[in-house]
Amino acid sequence: MYPQVFDYKDYFTIAGAVFTLLLIGFFLVWFFWDLKTKFNLKEGQQGNMQAPEEEGEDEARWLDKNLLILVLIGTTLVYGLYFVLYYACRVFHASWIAGLYWALCGLFLLILLAYICLSEWYHEEKTYGEVSFFQKLTGRALAKRSRNGGGKGVSA
Amino acid sequence: MDTGIGVAQLSWFDWVLVALYFVAIISIGLWFYRRVKEFDDFLVAGRSLTLPILVGTLISSYYCGMYFFADAGFMYAEGIIADFAYYPPYYYLVFVLAFFLVSRLRILGEMSLPDVLDRFYGKLTRVCGALGSFLYCVPVMQLMAIGLLLNVLLGWPLWLGALVGGLLAIVNTLLGGLWALAFTDMLQFTLMFFGVTICLPIALKAFGGWSNVLALNPEWHLDPTGGYLSWAILGVYAVSAITILVEPVFYQRFFAARDHKTAVRAFMAMIVMWMFIDRVIVAMGLITWAKYPGFMITQDQVVFTTILEYLPYGLSGLFVIGVIAAIVGTIDAYTLVGAANISYDIINRVFRPQMSEKKTMTLTRVMILVTFVLSYAMMFIFPRIMLVWLLQSAVLIAVAVIPILGAFLWPFRKSALGGTLSATVGLIVTLAVIIAVFVFGTELPGWDTIIWEINIFGVTIHFWAEMVMYVSIFASLLAYIVGNFFGTPLDPQLYRERRALS
Numbered sequence: 001m002y003p004q005v006f007d008y009k010d011y012f013t014i015a016g017a018v019f020t021l022l023l024i025g026f027f028l029v030w031f032f033w034d035l036k037t038k039f040n041l042k043e044g045q046q047g048n049m050q051a052p053e054e055e056g057e058d059e060a061r062w063l064d065k066n067l068l069i070l071v072l073i074g075t076t077l078v079y080g081l082y083f084v085l086y087y088a089c090r091v092f093h094a095s096w097i098a099g100l101y102w103a104l105c106g107l108f109l110l111i112l113l114a115y116i117c118l119s120e121w122y123h124e125e126k127t128y129g130e131v132s133f134f135q136k137l138t139g140r141a142l143a144k145r146s147r148n149g150g151g152k153g154v155s156a
Numbered sequence: 157m158d159t160g161i162g163v164a165q166l167s168w169f170d171w172v173l174v175a176l177y178f179v180a181i182i183s184i185g186l187w188f189y190r191r192v193k194e195f196d197d198f199l200v201a202g203r204s205l206t207l208p209i210l211v212g213t214l215i216s217s218y219y220c221g222m223y224f225f226a227d228a229g230f231m232y233a234e235g236i237i238a239d240f241a242y243y244p245p246y247y248y249l250v251f252v253l254a255f256f257l258v259s260r261l262r263i264l265g266e267m268s269l270p271d272v273l274d275r276f277y278g279k280l281t282r283v284c285g286a287l288g289s290f291l292y293c294v295p296v297m298q299l300m301a302i303g304l305l306l307n308v309l310l311g312w313p314l315w316l317g318a319l320v321g322g323l324l325a326i327v328n329t330l331l332g333g334l335w336a337l338a339f340t341d342m343l344q345f346t347l348m349f350f351g352v353t354i355c356l357p358i359a360l361k362a363f364g365g366w367s368n369v370l371a372l373n374p375e376w377h378l379d380p381t382g383g384y385l386s387w388a389i390l391g392v393y394a395v396s397a398i399t400i401l402v403e404p405v406f407y408q409r410f411f412a413a414r415d416h417k418t419a420v421r422a423f424m425a426m427i428v429m430w431m432f433i434d435r436v437i438v439a440m441g442l443i444t445w446a447k448y449p450g451f452m453i454t455q456d457q458v459v460f461t462t463i464l465e466y467l468p469y470g471l472s473g474l475f476v477i478g479v480i481a482a483i484v485g486t487i488d489a490y491t492l493v494g495a496a497n498i499s500y501d502i503i504n505r506v507f508r509p510q511m512s513e514k515k516t517m518t519l520t521r522v523m524i525l526v527t528f529v530l531s532y533a534m535m536f537i538f539p540r541i542m543l544v545w546l547l548q549s550a551v552l553i554a555v556a557v558i559p560i561l562g563a564f565l566w567p568f569r570k571s572a573l574g575g576t577l578s579a580t581v582g583l584i585v586t587l588a589v590i591i592a593v594f595v596f597g598t599e600l601p602g603w604d605t606i607i608w609e610i611n612i613f614g615v616t617i618h619f620w621a622e623m624v625m626y627v628s629i630f631a632s633l634l635a636y637i638v639g640n641f642f643g644t645p646l647d648p649q650l651y652r653e654r655r656a657l658s
Contacts, residue, residue: 002364009366013439014357020432024349027425031208031342038206064420068255071424075247078431082236082380090378113428116421120207123417 008099016106023113033133067119070112077105118142170473177347177477181328181340181484188332188339195513198333198520199496200267200412205338210413210422212342215429217405217489219348219482228459231441235377239438245397247427253401254410254423257564261407262416268493269407269556270501276563276646277575279506284579286501288555289404292548293494294527295322296534298487300544303535305479308460318535321480325487326528330521334412337488344481349433351475352463356436359443359466372446395625399549402556404493491531495523546621547590554582554628558636566640573643574636582632589627597621 081101088097121132125143135141192198205213230238261272269289274282299318302325306317328336363369370378400406406423413419437459444462460479467475499519504511511519534544559575597608597619608619 002362002368004364005367006365007367010360013360013366016432017353017356017436020353020436021350023429023432024346024353027208027211028342028346031212034206034208063255063259064417067420067424068251071251071427074431075244075251075427078435079240079244082239086236086378086380090375109428109431113425116425116428117207120418120421124206127415 008095012099012102012106019106030133033136037131037136064119067115070115074108074112077108081105167469167473169470170476173470173473174477174480177343177480178324180343182324182331184340184343185328185331185336188336192333192335192517193514195500195517195520196267197335198517199492199500200408201334201338203412204414205409205412205418206414207418207422207425209338209342210409210419211425211429212345213338213489214406214409214422214426216341216345216348216481216485217337217409218403218486228437228441228444231438232444232458233441235373235442235445236380236438238441239434240380243430243434246400247430249397249400250406250423250427253403253406254420257401257560258407258410259416259420260564262410262413262419267411268496268501269402269404269560270497270505272407272563273556273559273575273579274505276570276572277559277579278572281559281572281575281579283502283506284555284576284583285559286497288551288579288583289402289501290494290497290527292399292552293404293490293497294531294534294548295487295490295494296531296544297548298483298490299531299535302480302483302487305483309476315536318532321483322487322528322532325484326491326524328484329488329492330524333517333520334408334492337485337492338412341485341489344478344485347474348478348482348485349429351467351471351478352440353433353436354471355463355467355475356439356443358468359440359462362466363443363446369443369446372449373442377442377445395553395629396546396549396622398557398625398629399552402552402560404497404552405489408493408496491524491527492520494527495520498526499523546624550586550590550624550628551583553625554586554632555579557629558582558632562636562640566636569640570646571640571643572646574638574640577639577643578632578636581635582628585631586624586628589624590621593619593621593624 084101085098088101089095118134121134122142124130124132125135125141132142194202196202227242230242234241270282270286273285299322300314302321303312303314303316303318306312306321307314310317312320328340360366360369410416410419410423413422440459440463444459447462448458463475464472499522500516503519504516556579558578562570562574562578593606593608597606599605600607606621608621610617610619
């Protein structure tokens with residue numbers, strides 16, 4: 001039997017595990033929402049799901065630079081985590097630095113995920129004219145807000 | 157027949173959950189069997205997958221059950237350095253794949269990796285690419301994994317576990333194609349990660365927290381620069397990750413998305429999920445070392461065993477389903493792509509272009525069975541998982557990486573001969589080197605690899621089996637340059653298409 005010496009490392013880990021479970025649950029709920037609203041499975045699967053013919057100019061915009069920069073920073077931050085943890089905790093014994101960095105990493109990944117989801121919901125509303133999961137949850141349409149300047153920075 | 161640990165550690169309720177899982181996936185397959193009428197639906201799900209389904213199917217189809225055996229064992233054995241050696245190249249190469257390669261190819265309306273090769277280099281390269289992709293997709297490694305899992309759980313011999321598990325896995329694909337796969341993948345993705353994630357806090361609680369776990373790990377296990385891996389081996393891992401750039405399952409999922417923007421976002425959401433889940437596995441590796449320090453039990457099984465020990469009844473059943481799901485998800489995904497490489501990419505597109513969609517779909521179903529039989533037979537020829545993976549990755553790298561990258565990145569004169577020569581020479585050289593390593597090399601006990609000692613003018617070079625990939629890349633690149641120089645330049649239309657998307 002080991003002595004119980006829970007500290008911030010354990011609480012962060014538990015928070016991370018809970019967040020991962022919530023993330024899985026979120027994608028599952030979104031999946032069922034899509035299943036209910038976007039697939040007409042009784043009469044065949046595709047039909048209303050096919051992407052409309054996109055404009056030539058739109059096709060050329062294949063690279064979402066914001067997303068690319070965000071994922072590059074996110075991955076680099078996560079791998080920096082090990083160095084910060086090791087040197088802050090075990091070499092310099094300044095564990096608050098590790099805690100702060102750990103929190104920032106989680107926050108950044110959350111921002112990245114929010115960007116991905118908001119972009120996709122905006123895209124669904126604008127390109128396909130669908131009711132997005134966001135709209136279902138909040139009652140507001142992202143595409144409409146964007147035309148008023150509210151969705152700036154979110155790529156369609 | 158031995159008794160597996162599952163008999164001792166799983167309750168009847170857990171086994172009921174496992175049985176329900178198989179009933180669920182077969183029911184989904186049957187449901188789609190009656191609805192999927194066109195080949196486009198069967199192979200790329202009518203090009204209509206939305207983001208959450210894509211995330212589920214991408215993660216589930218790529219994370220093999222070996223993730224819970226070999227990968228987790230790797231983290232257990234090497235510590236934190238293993239994470240640096242193994243995962244980052246995959247992450248960064250997925251960025252390259254999603255943003256700079258398949259995104260543009262999806263706009264061009266392709267259905268498979270050989271389609272892409274055909275577009276740039278012609279039919280012969282298509283055939284080489286299809287054969288390379290087929291060899292890569294034959295799910296030998298995954299059959300071994302399900303055999304190993306049933307051996308651990310029930311004590312079944314490997315051949316019986318692989319046969320039963322493999323047959324149950326392909327039924328779903330056989331019936332409903334990618335539609336059935338995508339939906340069951342979502343179920344599998346949930347179960348797989350739910351089980352392993354929930355285990356982490358439970359195991360930490362059992363150990364009294366990280367402070368105890370870290371105290372029980374040696375210092376080199378925690379140092380991000382420590383461990384005994386040499387940079388040469390790190391390089392091999394990085395090179396092996398290049399297969400991501402031509403991963404047929406990723407291409408299929410990308411082409412099955414409703415559009416390229418949704419596909420790119422799904423890939424990035426997958427990376428975010430990987431970042432969380434991979435850290436869970438690293439943590440489980442360290443916790444397992446605290447429990448079984450110094451390789452007390454088999455490396456491949458140690459993390460799996462530890463997780464089962466900590467999960468309570470019911471949850472352990474869910475975790476077992478998750479691991480089965482991980483393996484089943486990869487068996488059916490790779491079997492479908494491999495079968496379509498022969499039925500669609502070669503027979504339909506090269507020899508029988510007038511073949512109807514219905515016949516192509518029937519032929520693909522037949523090829524799914526053929527692929528399974530071939531995989532099962534190969535399992536006995538290549539009894540070691542690492543070597544199968546090595547062979548398959550090297551072959552795919554040899555035939556597809558350079559032509560695909562060259563199509564977009566090679567700034568000089570390009571010709572069909574360049575692509576064809578690169579694929580054929582790469583394939584032949586790679587197979588020759590692998591055979592030479594097998595024939596002349598000697599096994600290194602405890603390392604699960606083969607080393608070929610080559611004496612050149614008195615200098616001894618130790619050629620590791622993993623290093624075949626360096627040769628594959630070099631031979632393929634050299635042939636590409638030579639072929640481009642001597643071949644007829646490509647149709648300028650292709651250049652225009654490429655420029656329009658650059």
